[in-house]
Amino acid sequence: MKIVDIKTAVVAYHGKATLIRIDTDAGISGYGEANPDAGAAAIVGLISELKSELIGQDPRNVEYCWDKIRRDHVFSGAQAGIFLIALTGLEMALWDVAAKAAGQPLYRMFGGKFRDRIRLYADCGDGDDVSGSPEGCAARARRMVAEGFTALKFDIDNLHHPAKFDAVNHTINGAELRFMVERVAAVREAVGPDIDLCIDLHARYDVLSASRVAAEMERFNLLWLEEPIPAENVEALKQIRMRTKTPICVGENLYLRWGFRELFQNYGADVIMPDVPKCGGLAESRKIANLAEMYYVPFAPHLVSTPLGTMATCHVCASVPNFLVLEWHALEEREAWDSYVRLPDGAKSIVEDGHIVVPDTPGIGVELNMDGVHKYAVPGFGIFE
Numbered sequence: 001m002k003i004v005d006i007k008t009a010v011v012a013y014h015g016k017a018t019l020i021r022i023d024t025d026a027g028i029s030g031y032g033e034a035n036p037d038a039g040a041a042a043i044v045g046l047i048s049e050l051k052s053e054l055i056g057q058d059p060r061n062v063e064y065c066w067d068k069i070r071r072d073h074v075f076s077g078a079q080a081g082i083f084l085i086a087l088t089g090l091e092m093a094l095w096d097v098a099a100k101a102a103g104q105p106l107y108r109m110f111g112g113k114f115r116d117r118i119r120l121y122a123d124c125g126d127g128d129d130v131s132g133s134p135e136g137c138a139a140r141a142r143r144m145v146a147e148g149f150t151a152l153k154f155d156i157d158n159l160h161h162p163a164k165f166d167a168v169n170h171t172i173n174g175a176e177l178r179f180m181v182e183r184v185a186a187v188r189e190a191v192g193p194d195i196d197l198c199i200d201l202h203a204r205y206d207v208l209s210a211s212r213v214a215a216e217m218e219r220f221n222l223l224w225l226e227e228p229i230p231a232e233n234v235e236a237l238k239q240i241r242m243r244t245k246t247p248i249c250v251g252e253n254l255y256l257r258w259g260f261r262e263l264f265q266n267y268g269a270d271v272i273m274p275d276v277p278k279c280g281g282l283a284e285s286r287k288i289a290n291l292a293e294m295y296y297v298p299f300a301p302h303l304v305s306t307p308l309g310t311m312a313t314c315h316v317c318a319s320v321p322n323f324l325v326l327e328w329h330a331l332e333e334r335e336a337w338d339s340y341v342r343l344p345d346g347a348k349s350i351v352e353d354g355h356i357v358v359p360d361t362p363g364i365g366v367e368l369n370m371d372g373v374h375k376y377a378v379p380g381f382g383i384f385e
Contacts, residue, residue: 001026001101003059006051006090008044010381011340011373013333014304016040019373020047021384022093024059028100031368032093033309035278038082044381046086054090059097063283066091080255084280091281092312092364100363106312107358110286110319117355118314120328121151121198121223127183132158134186141187141195144331148353151196151223151325154187156180156213157204172209181216188220196223196325203227203253207236214244223325224249224271224300237268249273252302256280257287264295271324273302276313285313289320298324307341307350311359311366318358326356339372 005023010016017036023029034043050069057065069087070078077083099106107113122144129136132155141152156179159167163175172180184199191197199222201213210228217225224247228240231250241248247270254260254274263269272292276285289299299322303313310328317323328351330337338349350356350366359365370383377383 001058003054003057007384008047009383010040010378012376012378013306016378017306018043020089020093022097028097030093030097032089033277033305034085034089035275038085042082043086059094062094062098084255085278088277088281095282096363103362105360106315106364107318113318114321115318117357118317119325120354121153121325122149123153123329125155134182137183138186138190141190145191153198155200156183157201170204171206184220198223200226201228203230207239210240211243214246217246222246234262234266234268238266260288271298271300273300275302276316277305277309282316285316293322298322300324301326303327304329307366312364314356314358336376341366342369
C-alpha cells in the first residue's frame with residue numbers, strides 16, 4: 001500500500017479547523033485534523049509542502065513517516081508550533097489508514113482499551129451571560145449538569161475588566177480577584193459539592209496573581225486550576241503548586257514528550273492536559289501519558305477539535321490507564337460541530353450524557369458528513385481538491 005495523494009479542507013470551528021485526507025493506491029482513505037489555534041493558511045501551506053515527502057510511502061508505517069519528517073525538518077521548527085501541528089494532523093490521518101487497513105478500531109492498534117466510554121467536561125466559557133456574571137455562570141452550570149455532565153470548566157480571566165489598572169501588566173487587583181471568586185462561588189453553589197469543577201486562567205497572569213487566585217480557590221475543591229501562568233517556566237509553576245492545595249493543570253501549549261520532560265522532573269503540575277491534535281500526534285500523546293503515569297500524574301487532554309479530532313483523541317484516552325477526563329469545547333458552536341460527522345440510528349451527536357462511546361468500527365470510527373463540511377467550509381481553501 002502506498003500514499004498517492006494528500007488533500008485538505010478547512011471548516012469553521014473554533015476559528016478555522018483543517019481537515020486532512022490521505023489517499024492510497026488500495027482505495028483506502030484516512031482522515032486527520034490539525035488543531036485550529038495556529039490558523040488554517042499556515043497549516044494548509046505546510047501540508048502542501050510536506051506532501052511530496054509522503055507520496056509513495058506505506059501509510060501503515062505511521063511512526064516511521066512521522067519521525068522521518070520530524071528529523072528531516074529539525075531546522076524548520078519541527079520541535080513545536082505550526083510545523084508540529086501540521087505534522088500532527090498528518091499523523092492522525094496515517095493512523096486512520098493503518099487501522100482501516102487492519103480492519104480494527106484505532107484503540108486496538110494501541111494495544112486495546114481500558115474503558116468503553118470517555119468522560120467529558122463541558123467547557124462553559126463565561127456562562128450564559130456575555131458579561132460573565134455569576135448568575136449566567138450558575139445558569140449554564142445547572143444546564144450542563146442536567147445534560148449529564150459530571151465535570152465543568154469555566155473561564156475567570158478577564159483582561160478587559162473595568163477595575164484593571166493597566167492594560168499591559170496583568171497583575172490582578174482586589175476587585176478583579178473578588179469578581180473571580182464570586183463567579184466560582186456561584187457555580188459551586190449551583191451544582192453542589194460532587195460535580196468536578198475546573199477553572200481556566202489561560203496563562204494570563206504572573207506568579208503573584210496566580211498564587212492569590214489559587215489560595216482563594218481552595219475553598220471550592222476544584223479538580224484543577226488551569227494554566228495560571230505561561231507553561232514554559234517550570235520553576236515558576238512549581239512555586240505556585242507548592243503554595244496551594246488547589247491542583248494545578250498545564251500542558252496545552254507544550255509539545256512532544258521532550259516538552260513535558262522538565263515539567264515531570266520538577267513536579268510542576270498535578271494534572272497534564274496535552275492537546276492531542278496539536279502536541280505531536282496520537283502515538284506521541286500516548287508516550288506523554290505513559291511518562292505521566294511514571295510520576296502518578298493524571299492525563300486530561302485539552303481539546304478544541306471537530307468530532308473527527310475528538311473521536312481520535314477518545315481512542316488515545318481509552319488506551320491509557322491514567323486518563324481522567326476530556327475537554328468538550330463545542331457548546332457555543334454545537335450545530336456546526338455535530339454536523340461534521342454522520343451519525344447512526346438517528347443520533348444527534350456523538351456526545352451523550354456527558355460521555356462519548358469509543359466505537360468498534362475500523363479506523364477512527366466516524367465518517368465525515370460532506371453536507372456539513374460543505375455548509376461550513378471556509379471560502380478560499382477548497383474542499384479536498
